[in-house]
Every structure is written in structure tokens, then in C-alpha cells.
Amino acid sequence: MADEKILQDERSLQDSNSFGSENNVEHGEHTLHRGLKARQISMIALGGAVGTGLIIGSGTALQRGGPLGLLLGYSVMGLTCWCVMVGLGEMAAFLPHKNGFAGYGSRFVDPALGFALGWNYLLKYLITTPNNINAAGVVIQYWNDSINIAVWMVVFIVFIFLVNMLGVRVFGELEFWFSSIKVVALVGLILMGIIIDLGGNPKHDRIGFRYWDPPYGPMGSYLKSQVHNGHLATFLGFWATLTNALFAYIGTELVGVTVGEAENPRKTIPKAIRQTFFRILVFYVGGVFVIGLVVPSTDNSLFLATKSKTGAAASPFVVATTLAGIKVLNHVINAVILIFTLSAANSDLYIGSRTLYGLAIEGKAPKIFRKVNRMGVPYPSLILCTIFCGLVFLNVASGGAKVFTWGVALVSTFGAITWMCLAFSHIRFMRALEAQGISRHTLPYKAPFQPYASWFALIFTGIVIFFKGFDGFLPWTPATFITSYIGIPIVFLLWLGYKIYYRTRMIPSEKVDLVTGVRSFTEEYPEEKVNKDVGRLRRIWDNI
Structure with a gap:
């Protein structure tokens, strides 16, 4: 009977996860399409999460931490981000399901953790989407502030909604080009900074390490x-640069959500995860290093920009061009920032709708949100996430910079909690493999430096999130304190409420299900090795 159930599960999963099918049907319903191609996954992983946190927020970090503090802060948080990503890559390659991050918490730890993680991640994207739309509106006002910002917000909301309604193929293609532009622009800005530093500017002033x-x-x-x-x-x-860098790196994990719609996740996801290291090293660490070379941390224009604007005026790259005497380029950089913010808002709406869909599939959200149209779009989830974009109109009553700051604090808290849950889920996943006698060498992707990397990510992220709102006490600022820490009790209550209501317990390592839904490894391994590994899994599961 156990073997028959396993075979039924495998057939069901194979039907629901068929690669390339445009009319997938799961339990009589349409389901997500695996329409994201390898090049789209790679480019989304490469440039999809690079946004305002780097090109705008790094100015605030430079002002507070100095060039060395900025470099160290982004390097340490980059290492933490990489540790989370490799662990996520190992789980995603092994189990490329459509349930989102909540599925890993439910499967490898406790259904209560999966519930809390899923809703925490959804809350993050319900906030970050309007936050990026707000930033895009302020960017437009850099050119023309005669038109009410609310008009631009409506235009941007309609735009990203229509893109997402057209299906994953249109979304993937648009994000591929958006991410390509972002990558080219970032490379150009970094090269521009190096040229300015070496004296290739109108003043012919060789800066070197003068600002250090x-x-x-x-x-x-x-x-x-x-x-x-x-x-x-x-x-x-220095500590302030860590919290700023945390916000800049948040979103890197979004590639893990795309596994449900990747054409060949066991090949594309490991490749995308490996690219994370180079993206962090070149774009983030390299970018802030160049910023520290060409912009003094004590410059008054940088201080005023980071206090009052979230458009091009707040970007340290614009400050660098102004100091070097370069004209017109500020408008080019503002256009780049607009692409950054629209791309981020577009991908945020996509991730939010897929996260809500995954919760509904697991029975942790109302059933209506598991509905998918023939194009593979979970339209009830997408509509709800779009409605929450209305939060952006808070900007009409409060200043754009203030709303952006509140959003940064909320998003970084929810994002840090997500990192901690993913790291802990990976630790439990490795323990389950060990307890059930499954070698990690047989996995499609094996994360390096484990379990130390996941433990480091879990502990260090916890320390950062605990102290991230320290400036709310110096002096006491209720708004700063609330936006910095409100996410922690929300997630705790979600976890506790689910645990009490359903009386769940942490799943023992030897009883973690490592069989159901795990597809054959024939794409990566010889048939005799597949039979040996799958047979071992079945025997273990039969004895539980």
C-alpha cells in the first residue's frame, strides 16, 4: 500500500508539474505554468533584486559609516545573504514545488513555521510593492513636479498589474530586459566612478583614496x-550600514520563488544560485567601494539629498557627477533609477501573488486564492496584492522620503525574518537527510560550507534584526521603533496562533517526508543511481 501511494503521489506530481505544458491542470483546476526559461531565471537572479537599496540607499550608509564602514557593512551582509541563498538553492533543487517558501518550513520543520513564514513573506511584498511605486513616483517628480504624484502612482499600478496578468512568459521576458538594462547600467555606473576617481573628469582631478x-x-x-x-x-x-545593506540585499531570495514556474528547475536554479556570489561581489561590494572613492561621506549635498529625496538627488552616483563637474548625466541616472523601481515593483507584485497562491495550495489561505486562469496566472491573488498597492497613496499625506523610510524599516524586518526561517529550514533539511541515511552528495545541488553557513546566517541575521532599530531610542522616536520591530510580534503571533489552534509539533528528523513530490533524478543522474537512491527513500518511508 505504501509503494502504491508513493507511485500515485509521483504520478500526481508529474501531471501537475509537467515541464512546458500550457494547460496544466491540478485537481481539476488550472495551475501555474513552467514558462520561465533558463536565460530569464539567470537574468532575474543576476539583476532582479538589485534596486533602490544600492543605487539610492547606499548614500545614507556612506554618510553614517564612511567609505570603509560602507564597504565592510555591505561585505558582511553580502556574506550572510550568500549563506542563505546556497541553503535555499539546495532545498529548491531537491524539491522544486509551487508552494513557495512556506512549503519548506512546513515540510522540514513544522506546519506552524510554514504558516508564519508564508504570511510573513506575503506581508513583506504587500508593503514593498507600494514602497517601490512610491519611489518611482518621486523619481518622476525629479523632472516634473507640476503633475500630482498620485497620477503617476495610478499609471504605474495599472502597468505592473497588466504585465502580471499577461502570464509568466510575458513577465519573464519583460524582467529579462529590465534586469539586462539594470546590469548594464550598474556596470556603467561602476566604470564611471572608477574613471572619475582616476582623473577622467572635467576637472582632471585624480581622487584616488583621498576621501579615506x-x-x-x-x-x-x-x-x-x-x-x-x-x-x-x-x-x-558601521552598524547602521549593516541595517541599510540588509534592505539592499532583501529580495535576492526571490529566485527561490520562481522554481514553481521554471522550465527545468534542477538545472536552472543551481546555476542561478551560483551567480549570486558574483552579483554580490561585483555589483554590491564593487559598487559601494567605488562610491566610497568618489563621494566624501561629509559632503553637505549627500546629507541634504538623503534627508529630503528618494530620486536621483539621493543617489551618491549623482552626487559624484555633480562634484566632478559632469552635466546632464544626472538625468540619465534618474532614468535608470526609474527602471530600477518599476522593475522591482513588477517583480514584487509577481512574488506576492505567487506567495499567496502557495499558501492557498497548502491550505493556509482561503481556497479562492488557489484559482489560476488558463494563462497560469493566480488572478485572485494578483488582484488582492494589487489592491494593497493603494497603500502608496499615504504619500499624498506624508512626504515621499518619510514614507520610503517607513517602508524600508518594515520590509527589512520581514525580509530578515524570512532569511532566518529559510536558514533554519535548511538546517532541519540537512538533519533529516542525515537521520534517514541520505547522502547530500546525491542531491542535484549541494550547498558549500554546511551546516556552518546556515548557522551563521541564522544567528547573525537574528543579531542584526534585534538591534536594527537602535536609532529609535536616540532620541525616542515612536514611528522608527514601531516600523523597525512591529514585524517580530506579528510573525510570532502567526506562529503561536497556528501552533495552538492545530496543536502542531516540530517534525522529528527521521519522520520528515523526503519522498512525496520529489521527482526522479533522471535528468541529472544515471538510471541505476536513481533507482538506488529512490529505493532507499521508499524503504525508509515505509518503515516510518
């Missing part, structure tokens, strides 16, 4: 007037 030396200094200071201690202010400046 006195009177500027390699490290900045933050809240010095409040703490009255120079060394502590220097440390707080």
Missing part, C-alpha cells in the same frame, strides 16, 4: 551628539 584620509576619514560617525562618545558613534555608524 583625514579630514574625511575611513569611518563615519552616527548619533555622536546623542551618545557623546566618538568610538561608540563610529561603531553605530
Whole structure:
């Protein structure tokens, strides 16, 4: 009977996950299409998560932490991000299901964790989508502020909704080109910074490491007037770069959500995960290093920009061109920032709708959200996520920069909790493999430096999220405190409520289901090896 059930599960999964099918039907309903091609997955992984956190937010980090603090902060958080991503890649390649991140928490840890993780990730995207639309509206106002910003917000919301309604193939193709433009633009900005630094500017001024030396200094200071201690202010400046970098890296994990619509996830996902290291090293670390070379952390224009704007004026790259005496280029950079924000909003709406769909598939959200049209679009989920874009109209009452700051604090909290849950799910996944006698060498993708990398990501992210709102106490600022920490009790109550209501417990490692839904490895491994590994899994599952 157990063998028959396993075979039925495998047939059901094979029917529902058929690669390339345009009319997939699951339990009599349409389901998501596997329409994302390898090149689209790779490009989305390469440039999909690069957004305002780097090209705009790095200016605030430079002002607070100095060039060295900025470089160290983005490097440390980049390492943390990479540790999360490799663990996610191992799970996603092994089990490329359509249930989103919640499925890994439910499967390898506890259904209560899956419920909390799924809704936490959904809340993140219900906030970050309007936050990016808000940023796009402010970017437009850099050119023309005579038109009410609400008009642009409506235009952008309609645009990203229509793109997502056209199906995953249209979305994937548009994001491929958006991400391509972002990659080319970032490379161009980094090269521009290097050229300016070496003297290739209208002033013919070779800057070198001038802004790392006195009177500027390699490290900045933050809240010095409040703490009255120079060394502590220097440390707080560095710590502030960590929280800023956390926001910049949040979203990198979105490639893990695309596995449900990837044509060949066991090949494309590991490839995309491996590219994460180079993206972090070149774009993020390389980008902030160049920024620290060409913009002094004490420059008044940088301070004023980061306080009042979220468009091109807030970008350290624009400050660099202004200091170097380069004209017109600020408009080009503003156009690039507009593409960044629209691309981010478009992918955010996609991820939010797929996360809600995955929760509904698992029975952790109302059944209506599991409905999918013939083009593979979960339209009830998409409509609900689009409705939440109305939060962007808070900007009409409050300043754009203030709303953007609130959104950054909320998004980074929900994103950090997601990282912690993913790292813990991967630790439990590895323990289940060990307890059931399955070698990680047989997996389609084996994450390096484990389990140390996942433990590091879990602990360090926890420390960062615990202290991320420290500036809300110096002085006491209720808005800063609430937006920095409100996500923690929300997720805790989601986890606790589900656990009490359904009386769930953490799944013992030897009882974690490593069979149901795991497709044959024939695409990557010889048939005799497949038979041996799958047979071992079946025997273990029969004895539980």
C-alpha cells in the first residue's frame, strides 16, 4: 500500500508539474505554468533584486559609516545573504514545488513555521510593492513636479498589474530586459566612478583614496551628539550600514520563488544560485567601494539629498557627477533609477501573488486564492496584492522620503525574518537527510560550507534584526521603533496562533517526508543511481 501511494503521489506530481505544458491542470483546476526559461531565471537572479537599496540607499550608509564602514557593512551582509541563498538553492533543487517558501518550513520543520513564514513573506511584498511605486513616483517628480504624484502612482499600478496578468512568459521576458538594462547600467555606473576617481573628469582631478584620509576619514560617525562618545558613534555608524545593506540585499531570495514556474528547475536554479556570489561581489561590494572613492561621506549635498529625496538627488552616483563637474548625466541616472523601481515593483507584485497562491495550495489561505486562469496566472491573488498597492497613496499625506523610510524599516524586518526561517529550514533539511541515511552528495545541488553557513546566517541575521532599530531610542522616536520591530510580534503571533489552534509539533528528523513530490533524478543522474537512491527513500518511508 505504501509503494502504491508513493507511485500515485509521483504520478500526481508529474501531471501537475509537467515541464512546458500550457494547460496544466491540478485537481481539476488550472495551475501555474513552467514558462520561465533558463536565460530569464539567470537574468532575474543576476539583476532582479538589485534596486533602490544600492543605487539610492547606499548614500545614507556612506554618510553614517564612511567609505570603509560602507564597504565592510555591505561585505558582511553580502556574506550572510550568500549563506542563505546556497541553503535555499539546495532545498529548491531537491524539491522544486509551487508552494513557495512556506512549503519548506512546513515540510522540514513544522506546519506552524510554514504558516508564519508564508504570511510573513506575503506581508513583506504587500508593503514593498507600494514602497517601490512610491519611489518611482518621486523619481518622476525629479523632472516634473507640476503633475500630482498620485497620477503617476495610478499609471504605474495599472502597468505592473497588466504585465502580471499577461502570464509568466510575458513577465519573464519583460524582467529579462529590465534586469539586462539594470546590469548594464550598474556596470556603467561602476566604470564611471572608477574613471572619475582616476582623473577622467572635467576637472582632471585624480581622487584616488583621498576621501579615506583625514579630514574625511575611513569611518563615519552616527548619533555622536546623542551618545557623546566618538568610538561608540563610529561603531553605530558601521552598524547602521549593516541595517541599510540588509534592505539592499532583501529580495535576492526571490529566485527561490520562481522554481514553481521554471522550465527545468534542477538545472536552472543551481546555476542561478551560483551567480549570486558574483552579483554580490561585483555589483554590491564593487559598487559601494567605488562610491566610497568618489563621494566624501561629509559632503553637505549627500546629507541634504538623503534627508529630503528618494530620486536621483539621493543617489551618491549623482552626487559624484555633480562634484566632478559632469552635466546632464544626472538625468540619465534618474532614468535608470526609474527602471530600477518599476522593475522591482513588477517583480514584487509577481512574488506576492505567487506567495499567496502557495499558501492557498497548502491550505493556509482561503481556497479562492488557489484559482489560476488558463494563462497560469493566480488572478485572485494578483488582484488582492494589487489592491494593497493603494497603500502608496499615504504619500499624498506624508512626504515621499518619510514614507520610503517607513517602508524600508518594515520590509527589512520581514525580509530578515524570512532569511532566518529559510536558514533554519535548511538546517532541519540537512538533519533529516542525515537521520534517514541520505547522502547530500546525491542531491542535484549541494550547498558549500554546511551546516556552518546556515548557522551563521541564522544567528547573525537574528543579531542584526534585534538591534536594527537602535536609532529609535536616540532620541525616542515612536514611528522608527514601531516600523523597525512591529514585524517580530506579528510573525510570532502567526506562529503561536497556528501552533495552538492545530496543536502542531516540530517534525522529528527521521519522520520528515523526503519522498512525496520529489521527482526522479533522471535528468541529472544515471538510471541505476536513481533507482538506488529512490529505493532507499521508499524503504525508509515505509518503515516510518
